[in-house]
Amino acid sequence: MSQQTDNSSTEPLGESVILKHGEVALKGRNRRMFVERLENNLRAALHGIGGSTWIRTQGHLTVLGGQVPMEELVERARRVIGFSSVERTLRVPSTLEAIEVNSVALLRKACEGREATGFAVRGKRRDKSFPLTSTQLERELGAHVQPLVPGLRVDLTRPDLTLSVEVDHRETFLSCERHPGLTGLPVGSSGRALVLLSGGYDSPVAAHRAMRRGLACDFVHFSGAPYTNPASVYKAYALARELNRFQPPGELHVVALGKAQKQLAVAGAGRLQVVAQRRLMVRTASELAARLGAQALVTGDSLGQVASQTLANMAAVDQAATLPVLRPLIGWEKQEIIDQARALGTADISVLPDEDCCQLLAPPQVATGARVGQLKAVEQRLDLDELVEALLGAIQVMHPGREDGEAPAPTCEV
Missing domain, CATH: 3.40.50.620 (HUPs)
Structure with a gap:
């Protein structure tokens, strides 16, 4: 079922937290000013965390990572006003093979200790050079992972578990853990x-x-x-x-x-x-x-x-x-x-x-x-x-x- 890919590795690139911009994404020519304020407030929230961290903004996403527990990064990030959601993610190469292999591993871990679990795949193709559209990716990936993860059943209306797939130029982000953000405007922008x-x-x-x-x-x-x-x-x-x-x-x-x-x-x-x-x-x-x-x-x-x-x-x-x-x-x-x-x-x-x-x-x-x-x-x-x-x-x-x-x-x- 998988398309042919090159010989690039399917190994994960690491864990990170992605923060989706809320109201800031609707801004026009001055959007960069709001994004910079968001980044500065995120740095302030990370003050004293006890390890090295890095921040990278990609379009309407801010990516956060570092040599600290992901749980702590998620907790700190959820305090920052201006993000619509906070997701703990696995970063993988942007090939279909790498996405499939790591999605299976991620879902197996998420389903541990659960009985029959309704699931859905939600895809977003930010890199338009990726060979599948967002809808095609959802269908292909859902059909691939369901038979390989015991207890999964398709439920597109009210899923117990949602696999989020964000295909970007540098890497793809896989997530089964999403938290609502505080939305609003970045503190200090008004x-x-x-x-x-x-x-x-x-x-x-x-x-x-x-x-x-x-x-x-x-x-x-x-x-x-x-x-x-x-x-x-x-x-x-x-x-x-x-x-x-x-x-x-x-x-x-x-x-x-x-x-x-x-x-x-x-x-x-x-x-x-x-x-x-x-x-x-x-x-x-x-x-x-x-x-x-x-x-x-x-x-x-x-x-x-x-x-x-x-x-x-x-x-x-x-x-x-x-x-x-x-x-x-x-x-x-x-x-x-x-x-x-x-x-x-x-x-x-x-x-x-x-x-x-x-x-x-x-x-x-x-x-x-x-x-x-x-x-x-x-x-x-x-x-x-x-x-x-x-x-x-x-x-x-x-x-x-x-x-x-x-x-x-x-x-x-x-």
Whole structure:
């Protein structure tokens, strides 16, 4: 059944991981810029992996390999935003004979311990000089491997096992192990943002959504210090560390807001206390963002979720900001947010007990329709510029997830 081939070896060329480009593949003349950002973020994800690695981009594929366990490469690659899929592959010569021999070996290994297994072959001929079309390759290869692998049956609709075959100019990639990628735009391709990071479910999920739209994120956490314990700071650090798995690590800035909250209360904020302190947070965060070179703020607000997140109150908060305030979760329900937090790995941190600064000095009833004029009347009793400067002057900067020392950067083959 096999066509005649030359005398080239059928031996595998090695293992690798191929990452298929997601939204980046749709870009036009500036696509190279996005691909370069993807490669840089992949290098950052490989930092400290403990072995030599290499990266090569071929069209809409990025190929990753090295002298490290493939499982570790797959795990690191799955954290990188911008790839639609991550596949552990066997690289073989681009001859039909080599593809057939190694496909049989790969499927036998994949079927170990399984009973009857429905399978399908999905082929992609990127090298148009290859003698078979993608459809012909699927048929030829499926007919060849089925009788040689016990327990295989053809199931093209809902296969238990899919053999993926990518025929390229340099080599062919065979895979039975495919993981979904995080898709989206490469982190940093849309600019930089500062995330107002609390200890709850919402803001970490909002940060991740912002990253998936290409925003590199730093974080600012407002604690109730000196009137609250440091538990919320520990949580913010842990959350930022978890989020930094998905981007080149951003900084965490901790602002002790307690004394300023007390000043707002003494100034007679009353039912406006929560909205007034939110305005102070975005005012302070806007100034910090400007110093960091960020172009937007990100919050975890969801419309109507709590009293401070009514449309009127959010509009009043926005009026105090000097940068756009992005709310990726504005239309999400709470359960959707919790489910996403569990998928991200932040939920277990968010449920830990802490003393939330938003509860400090909070009135029994929060105004749901705060007016800007009323808020300004309260703020005029304070020197806001001096207050913001004092908050920023006492800021604490942390580097969650940044490892000590330097590891060799992976090389990039041309």
